[in-house]
Amino acid sequence: xxxxxxxxxxxxxxHVVLGLALLASLILQTAVFPHLAVFGLRPDLLxxxxxxxxxxxxxxxxxxxxxxxxxxxxxxxxxYIGLFALSKALIGFFAGVVxxxxxxxxxxxxxxxxxxxxxxxxxxxxxxxxxxxxxAPALGILTxxxxxxxxxxxxxxxxxxxxxxxxxGERAKEKEITGGAGQAAVRR
Amino acid sequence: xxxxxxxxxxxxxVVTLIVLVILMSVTAxxxxxxxxxxxxxxxxxxxxxxxxxxxxxxxxxxxxxLQAVSRLRQENEALRVKADAYDxxxxxxxxxxxxxxxxxxxxxxxxxxxxxxxxxxxVARNADNWFSRLTIDRGASDGLAxxxxxxxxxxxxxxxxxxxxxxxxxxxxxxxxxGAGALIQSSRDAGIVSGQGNQSPxxxxxxxERGASVAVGDAVVTSGLGEIFPSGxxxxxxxxxxxxxxxxxxxxxxxxxxxxxRLEEVLVITNAGAAASPETGE
Numbered sequence: 001x002x003x004x005x006x007x008x009x010x011x012x013x014x015h016v017v018l019g020l021a022l023l024a025s026l027i028l029q030t031a032v033f034p035h036l037a038v039f040g041l042r043p044d045l046l047x048x049x050x051x052x053x054x055x056x057x058x059x060x061x062x063x064x065x066x067x068x069x070x071x072x073x074x075x076x077x078x079x080y081i082g083l084f085a086l087s088k089a090l091i092g093f094f095a096g097v098v099x100x101x102x103x104x105x106x107x108x109x110x111x112x113x114x115x116x117x118x119x120x121x122x123x124x125x126x127x128x129x130x131x132x133x134x135x136a137p138a139l140g141i142l143t144x145x146x147x148x149x150x151x152x153x154x155x156x157x158x159x160x161x162x163x164x165x166x167x168x169g170e171r172a173k174e175k176e177i178t179g180g181a182g183q184a185a186v187r188r
Numbered sequence: 189x190x191x192x193x194x195x196x197x198x199x200x201x202v203v204t205l206i207v208l209v210i211l212m213s214v215t216a217x218x219x220x221x222x223x224x225x226x227x228x229x230x231x232x233x234x235x236x237x238x239x240x241x242x243x244x245x246x247x248x249x250x251x252x253x254l255q256a257v258s259r260l261r262q263e264n265e266a267l268r269v270k271a272d273a274y275d276x277x278x279x280x281x282x283x284x285x286x287x288x289x290x291x292x293x294x295x296x297x298x299x300x301x302x303x304x305x306x307x308x309x310x311v312a313r314n315a316d317n318w319f320s321r322l323t324i325d326r327g328a329s330d331g332l333a334x335x336x337x338x339x340x341x342x343x344x345x346x347x348x349x350x351x352x353x354x355x356x357x358x359x360x361x362x363x364x365x366x367g368a369g370a371l372i373q374s375s376r377d378a379g380i381v382s383g384q385g386n387q388s389p390x391x392x393x394x395x396x397e398r399g400a401s402v403a404v405g406d407a408v409v410t411s412g413l414g415e416i417f418p419s420g421x422x423x424x425x426x427x428x429x430x431x432x433x434x435x436x437x438x439x440x441x442x443x444x445x446x447x448x449x450r451l452e453e454v455l456v457i458t459n460a461g462a463a464a465s466p467e468t469g470e
Contacts, residue, residue: 023233026233026315027233027236027237027240028240029315030237030241030312030313030314030315030323031236031237031238031240031241031244031311031312031313032240032241032244034312034313034449035244035245035248037386037449039387040317040385040386040387040388040389040449041317041386041387042317044315044316044317046315060197063201067204072229073315073316075223075225075226075229075230076226076229076230076233076314076315077314077315077316077319077321077323077357079215079216079319079349079350079365080212080215080216081211081212081215081223081226082207082208082209082210082211082212082215083212084315084316085208086205086208086209086212089201089204089205089208090205093201122317125316125318126318128212129318132212132213132216134216134365135364135365136318136364137364137384137385137387140318143387144317144318144385144387148317
């Protein structure tokens with residue numbers, strides 16, 4: 001019980017934001033994006049959220065975001081539980097490794113990184129499908145992975161920008177708190 | 189005692205991934221039951237999906253309606269003329285139906301079992317680009333069960349693969365993992381129809397006989413051999429006939445009767461096992 005309480009204490013408002021973002025993405029992805037399909041393909045908004053989060057908060061957060069998003073996707077529609085949890089957690093982790101190493105002053109570099117993350121996630125899904133002998137197109141990486149990644153980059157700047165601004169707000173708050181503590185110590 | 193220290197998180201992540209791989213391998217086989225967690229998530233999210241999906245469809249429909257108003261006026265006039273002609277035809281058809289019933293009873297034919305349907309709204313589609321599935325707002329509490337066929341007035345849609353209390357998941361015929369026993373309506377040559385994924389609007393029918401007689405324009409209906417789909421449901425129309433590289437197998441590409449991208453309501457046949465032939469239901 002103590003572990004659960006500790007865990008809930010550590011659950012910051014940041015994770016509530018992530019949870020809500022993933023839930024909203026899941027609903028948009030399944031209820032709205034089918035109306036926007038081009039040649040039967042839709043952007044992977046969930047992976048865009050995971051990759052954006054990972055690029056801002058690092059590998060641990062990327063892994064957890066990917067695991068949560070993928071599991072929700074698997075449990076909602078999947079015959080194959082673990083397929084999207086595995087692929088999204090894995091690529092979320094590696095997207096997080098890039099955190100701090102890419103040029104973030106322009107939106108285009110993170111957008112390209114998110115596009116690459118979506119593509120790699122589709123590659124992992126394709127490999128898993130082939131490995132498990134589940135029917136998947138032989139050229140699926142090109143016919144599904146590449147166009148989906150390209151389509152996803154259209155929504156990537158919108159998502160990344162929101163998280164980037166949120167992170168900026170968090171940093172400002174942190175500074176305010178530590179600054180305030182410092183001044184109090186001086187007064188004492 | 190081994191001190192794990194900073195490796196603890198890494199080991200936890202690797203263990204999680206291994207568990208996911210095992211879970212994936214186990215669930216890759218056909219499952220009869222679904223997990224409690226799956227039921228809970230589907231039930232919780234479906235109402236929101238239905239609301240958001242309805243809103244989107246409404247906006248989309250509204251925009252389309254505005255564009256269509258002038259065209260509809262012209263069509264309306266033309267349809268009025270046609271409707272008058274159909275009234276006459278309808279009377280003739282009624283006469284023929286009565287005659288048909290009379291002849292059927294005269295010949296001693298057994299009464300064909302009629303299908304019973306449950307009407308369901310489509311509330312969402314799967315989130316990925318690899319499978320073709322959708323969620324409908326009817327479940328076990330409405331009498332639905334796994335493997336029940338799903339149709340529309342245009343033809344066969346697919347089958348139910350997951351059922352929870354108020355929601356079900358339907359595998360569409362366009363899914364690569366789907367399959368339905370089918371016949372060329374005119375020649376009665378049999379085969380299996382399956383999907384090619386979301387990217388291709390066409391289905392593929394693999395014919396059992398190399399010498400099967402099939403031509404472009406032939407109608408394809410379910411054969412009833414697979415024990416899931418009753419016989420005689422319209423699947424689509426052959427648009428291309430090919431052979432494999434070695435000339436051993438014959439394939440037909442089928443344009444489905446159903447517009448899978450525009451599905452809003454579907455009918456679930458709840459007595460497919462008992463029904464002998466497809467007739468209009470309740």
